[in-house]
Amino acid sequence: MSDAPVSLILEFDGWCMIRQPTDPDPYDERRGVSGYTFAFGDEPDLNRVIYMQPSPDSPARSHGPPHGVFIRKAQQVGKGDPRPIPELEGATFDLLDEPVLENRNWALTLPGYEPITPFHIRIESSSPSLVIDRNVPLDPDKPDLPAWKLDEDVLVEKGARGLALEPETVGRATGLWDFLQAAVDRRAALEKDLKALEKKNKKKHEAKRAILRGRIAELTYAIEHPKDRRLLVRAVIERFGFPLTGSAASVDDPDGVLGGTLATSASATWRIDFWMGAWDADALSCFVEGALSIPYTSS
Amino acid sequence: MNAPMSDAVFMRRRARLVSLLEQAAELEHGVMCQYIFAAVTMKKTHEEGGVSWAQLEAMRPWRGHIMLVAREEMEHLGLVLNLLTAIGEAPTLNRRAFPFSVSYGGLSQELTLEPFSLPTMVRFALIEMPEKLLPDSEAWKTLAEHTNGVFDPARFDLIAQLYDEVAELIQELPEDRLFIGPPEAQFTTPDIFPGAIRGIDPSAMAKKPAYNVAMRAVIDRASALEVVDQIREEGEGAKEHGGPTEGPDAQPSHFQLFMDILEDMGPAGVGAEQARPVLANPTLDGPAEGRVTHPVTRKVMALFDACYETLLLSLMRYFAHTDESERDLDALQQASFFPMMTTVIRPLAECLTLLPAREDGPETAGPSFVIPPGVRFLPHRDAAFQLLSMRYDAMVEMAQELSQLSQLGVKVLAPLGDRLTQVYETLWRSRLNLQRTAGLATTDE
Numbered sequence: 001m002s003d004a005p006v007s008l009i010l011e012f013d014g015w016c017m018i019r020q021p022t023d024p025d026p027y028d029e030r031r032g033v034s035g036y037t038f039a040f041g042d043e044p045d046l047n048r049v050i051y052m053q054p055s056p057d058s059p060a061r062s063h064g065p066p067h068g069v070f071i072r073k074a075q076q077v078g079k080g081d082p083r084p085i086p087e088l089e090g091a092t093f094d095l096l097d098e099p100v101l102e103n104r105n106w107a108l109t110l111p112g113y114e115p116i117t118p119f120h121i122r123i124e125s126s127s128p129s130l131v132i133d134r135n136v137p138l139d140p141d142k143p144d145l146p147a148w149k150l151d152e153d154v155l156v157e158k159g160a161r162g163l164a165l166e167p168e169t170v171g172r173a174t175g176l177w178d179f180l181q182a183a184v185d186r187r188a189a190l191e192k193d194l195k196a197l198e199k200k201n202k203k204k205h206e207a208k209r210a211i212l213r214g215r216i217a218e219l220t221y222a223i224e225h226p227k228d229r230r231l232l233v234r235a236v237i238e239r240f241g242f243p244l245t246g247s248a249a250s251v252d253d254p255d256g257v258l259g260g261t262l263a264t265s266a267s268a269t270w271r272i273d274f275w276m277g278a279w280d281a282d283a284l285s286c287f288v289e290g291a292l293s294i295p296y297t298s299s
Numbered sequence: 300m301n302a303p304m305s306d307a308v309f310m311r312r313r314a315r316l317v318s319l320l321e322q323a324a325e326l327e328h329g330v331m332c333q334y335i336f337a338a339v340t341m342k343k344t345h346e347e348g349g350v351s352w353a354q355l356e357a358m359r360p361w362r363g364h365i366m367l368v369a370r371e372e373m374e375h376l377g378l379v380l381n382l383l384t385a386i387g388e389a390p391t392l393n394r395r396a397f398p399f400s401v402s403y404g405g406l407s408q409e410l411t412l413e414p415f416s417l418p419t420m421v422r423f424a425l426i427e428m429p430e431k432l433l434p435d436s437e438a439w440k441t442l443a444e445h446t447n448g449v450f451d452p453a454r455f456d457l458i459a460q461l462y463d464e465v466a467e468l469i470q471e472l473p474e475d476r477l478f479i480g481p482p483e484a485q486f487t488t489p490d491i492f493p494g495a496i497r498g499i500d501p502s503a504m505a506k507k508p509a510y511n512v513a514m515r516a517v518i519d520r521a522s523a524l525e526v527v528d529q530i531r532e533e534g535e536g537a538k539e540h541g542g543p544t545e546g547p548d549a550q551p552s553h554f555q556l557f558m559d560i561l562e563d564m565g566p567a568g569v570g571a572e573q574a575r576p577v578l579a580n581p582t583l584d585g586p587a588e589g590r591v592t593h594p595v596t597r598k599v600m601a602l603f604d605a606c607y608e609t610l611l612l613s614l615m616r617y618f619a620h621t622d623e624s625e626r627d628l629d630a631l632q633q634a635s636f637f638p639m640m641t642t643v644i645r646p647l648a649e650c651l652t653l654l655p656a657r658e659d660g661p662e663t664a665g666p667s668f669v670i671p672p673g674v675r676f677l678p679h680r681d682a683a684f685q686l687l688s689m690r691y692d693a694m695v696e697m698a699q700e701l702s703q704l705s706q707l708g709v710k711v712l713a714p715l716g717d718r719l720t721q722v723y724e725t726l727w728r729s730r731l732n733l734q735r736t737a738g739l740a741t742t743d744e
Binding site for chain 1: 338343344345351352353355356359360362363366367370493494495496497498499510633637638641642645646717718721724725727728729732
C-alpha cells in the first residue's frame with residue numbers, strides 16, 4: 001500500500017479590508033448614506049472589493065486591525081500521521097480580480113447567502129518559492145455567465161449559509177470580546193489624532209480632519225446605541241463551504257516543499273471552508289478564518 | 300351606556316374614516332417623495348465644486364437623516380394601507396402630481412419637489428411640527444426667525460388634526476362592524492424584510508424595525524390606535540414637544556431631526572449652493588417651468604417614470620392581494636422593496652440630478668414621481684402578473700439602451716455609465732425573479 005500523501009491542508013486566517021456600502025444603501029453607493037459604512041473626506045469610493053492583502057486601492061484606516069490573511073498551518077495528511085510543512089506558514093492567502101460579496105440588495109440572494117465572485121485563490125510564498133493559483137467559476141457549466149445571470153441554486157450553493165451571531169467564534173479567533181470597549185478605545189485614539197491635526201495647517205489638512213470627524217461621529221453613534229448594527233455586526237459571521245472545481249489550477253513548487261504533486265486538472269475537486277465576520281464598520285475590515293484542502297495526485 | 304349606532308350613522312361615519320385614511324395615504328406618499336427629492340439633490344463629492352470637505356462631512360449625516368425620515372414616511376403609508384385593509388377597504392396609492400395641496404379643516408399643506416436649501420428645510424420642519432409647540436422653546440424661536448417673524452403654528456396643525464379625527468372615529472365606531480378585513484392580509488416588518496440572523500430570536504427580530512421601518516398588523520381597535528399613535532409619535536404631530544424619547548433605542552422625531560439640520564446649516568455655512576441646481580417639480584410633459592427637454596435626460600426620466608409606475612402597481616397588488624399564493628407574494632415583495640426601491644428608484648433619482656434639464660442653462664433634472672392617471676389596482680391575478688412582466692420587458696429594454704449609450708460615449712451619460720449599467724442588470728434580474736417566482740415564461744431563456 002502506498003503511503004503517499006492524500007491531501008494538503010492549508011489553514012489560514014487574518015483581517016481583510018472591504019469597502020462595502022451597507023443596506024439600505026444601493027449596492028453601488030459610493031460614499032454611504034443610509035447604511036453604517038461610509039467613505040469620508042478624500043478617501044476613495046466604496047467599491048465592495050474584498051482585499052485579503054494590503055492594496056493601494058484600499059488604504060487602511062488608522063488604528064484598524066493589522067491587514068493581511070496568511071497561512072497559519074500547513075500539513076500533508078494521508079494514511080499515517082499528518083506531516084507538518086512549517087515552511088508554508090506565513091505564506092499569503094489572497095483572492096484576486098476584485099472579488100465582491102454579490103447579493104445586489106437581495107436581487108440575487110437574501111443577505112447572508114451571497115457568494116463571493118470571482119473566486120480566484122492565490123497562495124504565494126517567496127521563501128521557499130511557491131505559488132498555488134486557481135480561478136474557480138461559480139457555475140462550471142456556464143463559466144462565462146456573470147453572477148447576475150446565474151440560477152439562484154448555483155449562487156446559494158457557493159454562497160454563505162446565512163448570517164449568524166457568534167461572539168464566541170469571533171472572540172476566540174480575534175481576541176476581541178468587548179466590542180463596545182473597542183469602539184470607545186478607537187474613538188479616543190481618533191480624537192487624539194484630530195486634536196493633533198487641529199494644530200496644523202487648516203486648509204492643507206481639511207480633508208483629513210473631515211475623515212476623522214466622520215469616523216468619530218459614527219463611533220459615537222455606535223457607543224451611544226450599542227444595539228445598533230455598527231456594534232452588532234462585530235459578533236456576526238457568515239460561513240462558507242463548497243467544492244472548487246471546473247477550471248485547471250496552476251502550482252509552481254520549484255523547491256519541492258509540497259512533497260508531492262497536487263491535483264490541478266479542471267476536474268480536480270478541492271474543498272474550501274471558511275467564515276468571514278467580526279465586521280469592523282469603522283476600519284472597514286473583517287476577519288477571515290478557514291481551511292483549504294487540496295488532493296495530491298495518486299501517481 | 301351609549302345607544303347603539305344606527306346603520307345609517309355607522310355608514311356615514313365609516314365613509315368619513317375611509318376618506319380621511321385615503322387623504323392620509325396621499326399625504327404620507329407626497330411628503331415621502333419630497334424628502335427623497337431633497338436628499339438626492341445634495342452634493343456628494345468635492346469634485347462637484349462649491350462644497351468644502353468640512354461642508355461635505357456636515358451634510359453627510361443630514362442626507363442620511365432625511366432619507367431615514369423618508370423611509371419612515373413609507374412605513375406610515377404602509378401602516379395607513381394596513382388600516383384601510385383592516386376595515387375591508389382597498390389600499391390606495393393615488394396621488395396628484397406635484398405641486399399640490401392637501402386641505403383639512405380650513406388648513407392647507409402644499410407639497411412640492413424642491414432641492415435642498417434652508418427654505419426647504421424650514422418647510423419640512425413645519426410639516427412635521429408638533430401639535431402644541433411651546434412658545435418659549437428654541438424650536439419656536441428658530442422657526443419664527445426663519446419665517447420672518449410671522450410664524451403661526453396653528454397654520455401647520457393639519458397632520459396632527461387629521462390623525463386626531465382618525466383616532467376619534469376608530470374609538471367611536473363599533474369594533475365588530477369596523478374591523479372586517481382579513482387579518483392574514485396585514486403586512487408586518489418580516490414580510491417586507493425577510494432577513495434573519497441565527498442566534499437572534501426571530502420573534503424578537505420581528506418586533507424590531509428594519510432600517511427604521513416598523514410595520515405592524517391592524518386587526519382590531521387597540522392595534523389600530525397603536526398604529527395611529529406610532530405615526531404621530533414618529534413625526535407628524537407628536538403631541539407635546541416632538542423631541543427624542545428616552546433610552547438607547549430612542550430615535551428623534553422627524554421634527555427634531557429637521558430642526559437639528561436647520562440649526563446646523565448656518566454654522567456649517569451650508570445653503571442652496573451646496574445642492575445641485577435641480578429644477579423644482581421636474582416632469583417630462585408638465586408645465587413649462589419644470590419641463591425637462593434635454594433629449595438624453597428625457598430617456599433617463601422616462602425610465603424612472605416607468606419604474607416608479609411599475610413599483611406602484613406592484614405595491615397595490617401586494618397590499619390588496621386576494622388570490623395570490625405565498626410565491627406570488629414573494630414575487631411582489633421582491634418587485635417592490637429590495638431591490639426595486641434601493642437599486643433602481645434611488646440610483647435613477649440620483650442620476651437625474653446630475654443630468655442637464657435642457658440643452659442650455661445650468662439646471663439639472665430630477666425625479667418627477669409622476670403617477671399617470673391610469674395607474675390603479677390590477678384586479679385579475681394572471682393578467683396582473685403578465686402585465687408586470689411586460690412592463691419589465693420594456694424597462695429592461697430602456698435601461699439597456701441607456702447603458703449602451705453611456706458606453707458609446709454619449710457625453711452627458713459617461714460619468715453615470717457604471718450606474719446605468721447596474722440599473723439595467725438589476726432590472727434584468729428582477730424580471731427573471733418575478734417571472735420565475737410567479738410561474739411565468741422567462742424572457743431571456
